[in-house]
Amino acid sequence: MIDRIQRLTAYRRSLERLKAAGILRVTSGLLAEASGTSASVVRKDFSVFGLQGKRRGGYGISEVLEGISTILEGVSRQGVVLVGCGNLGQALLRYAGFSGDGLAITAGFDTDPARINRRGKPPILPPGEMSRVISETGATIAIIAVPDFAAQETLNRLAELGIRGILNFAPVHLHAPAGTHVRNVNLEMELEGVAWLASLPAGAPDKEDA
Amino acid sequence: MIDRIQRLTAYRRSLERLKAAGILRVTSGLLAEASGTSASVVRKDFSVFGLQGKRRGGYGISEVLEGISTILEGVSRQGVVLVGCGNLGQALLRYAGFSGDGLAITAGFDTDPARINRRGKPPILPPGEMSRVISETGATIAIIAVPDFAAQETLNRLAELGIRGILNFAPVHLHAPAGTHVRNVNLEMELEGVAWLASLPAGAPDKEDA
DNA sequence: ATCATATTGTTCTCCTTGTCACAATATAAA
DNA sequence: TTTATATTGTGACAAGGAGAACAATATGAT
Numbered sequence: 001m002i003d004r005i006q007r008l009t010a011y012r013r014s015l016e017r018l019k020a021a022g023i024l025r026v027t028s029g030l031l032a033e034a035s036g037t038s039a040s041v042v043r044k045d046f047s048v049f050g051l052q053g054k055r056r057g058g059y060g061i062s063e064v065l066e067g068i069s070t071i072l073e074g075v076s077r078q079g080v081v082l083v084g085c086g087n088l089g090q091a092l093l094r095y096a097g098f099s100g101d102g103l104a105i106t107a108g109f110d111t112d113p114a115r116i117n118r119r120g121k122p123p124i125l126p127p128g129e130m131s132r133v134i135s136e137t138g139a140t141i142a143i144i145a146v147p148d149f150a151a152q153e154t155l156n157r158l159a160e161l162g163i164r165g166i167l168n169f170a171p172v173h174l175h176a177p178a179g180t181h182v183r184n185v186n187l188e189m190e191l192e193g194v195a196w197l198a199s200l201p202a203g204a205p206d207k208e209d210a
Numbered sequence: 211m212i213d214r215i216q217r218l219t220a221y222r223r224s225l226e227r228l229k230a231a232g233i234l235r236v237t238s239g240l241l242a243e244a245s246g247t248s249a250s251v252v253r254k255d256f257s258v259f260g261l262q263g264k265r266r267g268g269y270g271i272s273e274v275l276e277g278i279s280t281i282l283e284g285v286s287r288q289g290v291v292l293v294g295c296g297n298l299g300q301a302l303l304r305y306a307g308f309s310g311d312g313l314a315i316t317a318g319f320d321t322d323p324a325r326i327n328r329r330g331k332p333p334i335l336p337p338g339e340m341s342r343v344i345s346e347t348g349a350t351i352a353i354i355a356v357p358d359f360a361a362q363e364t365l366n367r368l369a370e371l372g373i374r375g376i377l378n379f380a381p382v383h384l385h386a387p388a389g390t391h392v393r394n395v396n397l398e399m400e401l402e403g404v405a406w407l408a409s410l411p412a413g414a415p416d417k418e419d420a
Numbered sequence: 421a422t423c424a425t426a427t428t429g430t431t432c433t434c435c436t437t438g439t440c441a442c443a444a445t446a447t448a449a450a
Numbered sequence: 451t452t453t454a455t456a457t458t459g460t461g462a463c464a465a466g467g468a469g470a471a472c473a474a475t476a477t478g479a480t
Contacts, residue, residue, distance in 0.1 A: 003467080005406045006399040013381055013398075027427065036383030036394070039427095040469055047429060055428050055475040075405045091301035097381055097398045103405060140408050141401070165408025167401055171223055171307055173246030181407035183400060184246070188223075188307045189216045190395055191351070191377055195285045195313060196215045197391035198350050198375025213437080237457065249457095250439055257459060265445040265458050 004045050005075075010035045011042070012068050012101070019061050027058035069101070076102030078165075079139030083154050084146030085110040085124050088169055092143060093122060106137050127157075134161045141165045148172045155182065214255050215285075220245045221252070222278050222311070229271050237268035279311070286312030288375075289349030293364050294356030295320040295334050298379055302353060303332060316347050337367075344371045351375045358382045365392065 014034040018026060028039040028046075035042075046052070046059065051067045053059035082093055085108045092098070093108050108124040110116065117124045125133065133139070142163045146154050151170035158166065159177035166182045168174055171189075176182040224244040228236060236244075238252040245252075256262070256269065261277045263269035292303055295318045302308070303318050318334040320326065327334045335343065343349070352373045356364050361380035368376065369387035376392045378384055381399075386392040 002403050002406060006396075006403045009399045009402045010381075010383075010396065014383070017382075029427090034383060038469070041467090043428065044430085044468085053428060054477085056426050056477050058427070072402070072406075075402065075409050078405050078408060080401070080405075087301045087304050087306075091297045092397070094297050095397065096297075098401060103398075103401055141405050143401070165404040167404045171220075172227075173220075173224070173244060181404065181410075183404045183407070185395070185397070185400055186216075186220070187302070187305065187395070188313075189219045190393060191290070191308060191313055191353070192219045192282070192285065193212050193216045194375040194377045194391065194393045195288050195290075195351055196212060196282075197393070198288060199285045200391075239457090248439075251437090253458065254438085254460085263458060264447085266447050266456050268457070 004048060005072075007035070007037065007041070007045055008049070008068050008072060010037075011045070012065065015061050015065050015068075019065065023061060025058045025060055026064075028053075031059070072102075078103065078141050079134075079137045080105045080141040080143065081130070081134060081137075081139045081163075082108040082122075082143040082145060083110075083127075083130075083158070084144060084150075084169075085112075085115050086145065086147075089143075089145035090115075092145060092169075093120075093124070103141075105143070106139060107133050130157070131161055134163065139163065141167070144168045144170055144174075146170060155180075214258060215282075217245070217247065217251070217255055218259070218278050218282060220247075221255075222275065225271050225275050225278075229275065233271060235268045235270055236274075238263075241269070282311075288313065288351050289347045290315045290351040290353065291340070291344060291347075291349045291373075292318040292332075292353040292355060293320075293337075293340075293368070294354060294360075294379075295322075295325050296355065296357075299353075299355035300325075302355060302379075303330075303334070313351075315353070316349060317343050340367070341371055344373065349373065351377070354378045354380055354384075356380060365390075 011031060014031060015026070018034065028042040032039045032042045049067065049071055051059065051064050080103055082089055082105050085093060089108065093105055098104055105122050107122050109127050109130055110124055111127055115124055116126055140163060142158045144151055144154055144166055148170045151168065151172055152174055155166060155174050156177060159180045164180055166180060168182055168184045171186050174182050221241060224241060228244065238249040242249045242252045259277065259281055261269065261274050290313055292299055292315050295303060299318060303315055308314055315332050317332050319337050319340055320334055321337055325334055326336055350373060352368045354361055354364055354376055358380045361378065361382050362384055365376060365384050366387060369390045374390055376390060378392055378394045381396050384392050
């Protein structure tokens with residue numbers, strides 16, 4: 001189910017691009033091509049979410065976009081904070097992709113005083129202010145980009161403060177406190193996966209890549 | 211299958227941590243706990259890759275680590291270049307996680323002259339030098355961190371130069387030229403996924419998180 | 421108005437992958 | 451030495467998701 005939700009985000013991106021190009025309707029096949037999946041999957045996703053097309057003529061881009069926005073309404077209106085403003089953290093703070101449609105990062109936190117920057121957009125604050133900021137902004141999502149040894153502790157603290165969803169970039173498995181959902185992005189694993197695919201004999205059937 | 215390979219990377223990390231803590235043997239259950247999977251999966255993975263334990267007493271950490279290194283031998287000895295040294299690109303260039311065990315980035319490329327830095331570690335060079343650097347270093351893997359409109363073009367060029375595996379951070383679906391494998395990391399999708407999990411009613415069964 | 425056709429919506433099948441269960445077996449204890 | 455037990459290794463099972471196929475139907479052509 002989460003795959004379907006995540007694909008909605010991909011569909012939205014593709015549809016916005018098509019819309020910007022002046023296109024009004026798409027077929028499942030076209031959208032599949034654009035977003036890297038198959039026509040059946042597109043149709044089934046849309047079916048599951050009640051997004052209807054016309055038996056001939058495909059899906060109206062504006063309608064579908066509106067539908068997706070409605071579906072993701074409650075999802076995208078949540079506040080996000082980022083903990084750990086090192087290398088990766090700072091890049092994520094400024095990452096434009098996150099400001100797309102809701103789900104923008106409202107603040108970053110770091111223990112290193114040298115990284116504090118209250119006037120930043122978003123600001124970088126000391127961890128002592130986490131409690132205040134989270135309760136003031138009502139943030140429910142957090143991104144963890146701290147060194148691995150600090151990740152579990154950070155997670156526990158965030159859970160206490162009411163954070164319910166965590167995207168973890170630290171390459172360790174975190175034990176999720178009750179009521180929280182942790183999802184990991186492990187860049188080393190991804191790169192290793194690609195390297196493995198690349199090391200396969202040239203003619204090998206490639207059912208595997210995303 | 212690629213899941214198994216990627217889990218090997220996670221196992222390696224966990225095992226190294228355990229080894230550093232002075233532990234000599236692990237059971238499948240312990241390793242599962244440490245790396246966020248289940249005991250059955252660990253055993254089946256190890257079984258598939260021929261990593262053997264003792265019917266009582268678990269797996270020898272050193273032996274397993276050695277086995278994993280052997281399995282990933284050809285995989286990890288490939289050179290990696292990074293194209294697009296903006297926000298995210300620069301963070302990835304410096305990302306420590308990539309220097310773990312082979313698979314270090316040898317050079318970055320960017321069209322913006324202001325970002326060129328030949329003395330960097332790794333250096334950032336203009337795209338005109340891609341051909342030379344790739345053939346000199348024998349790199350076969352590339353990371354794409356350019357803006358989305360430039361991603362496909364970048365991929366095509368890389369494929370011409372002999373790159374076989376691509377990790378793509380641009381939020382577009384890329385059409386993989388013959389003989390290449392593209393894998394996408396879509397941060398917006400990941401964050402949206404977490405946000406969806408977090409928006410679920412509190413008591414909901416959570417079979418879904420990674 | 422009738423017909424041909426493109427395209428959706430849905431069902432069914434297949435395949436992958438994880439979980440369960442249990443037999444095999446090595447270790448430790450008595 | 452015998453027995454009890456922890457833990458692997460693997461075979462069977464089940465769930466979930468993707469793909470294929472096809473019936474339903476709206477559009478455009480004649």
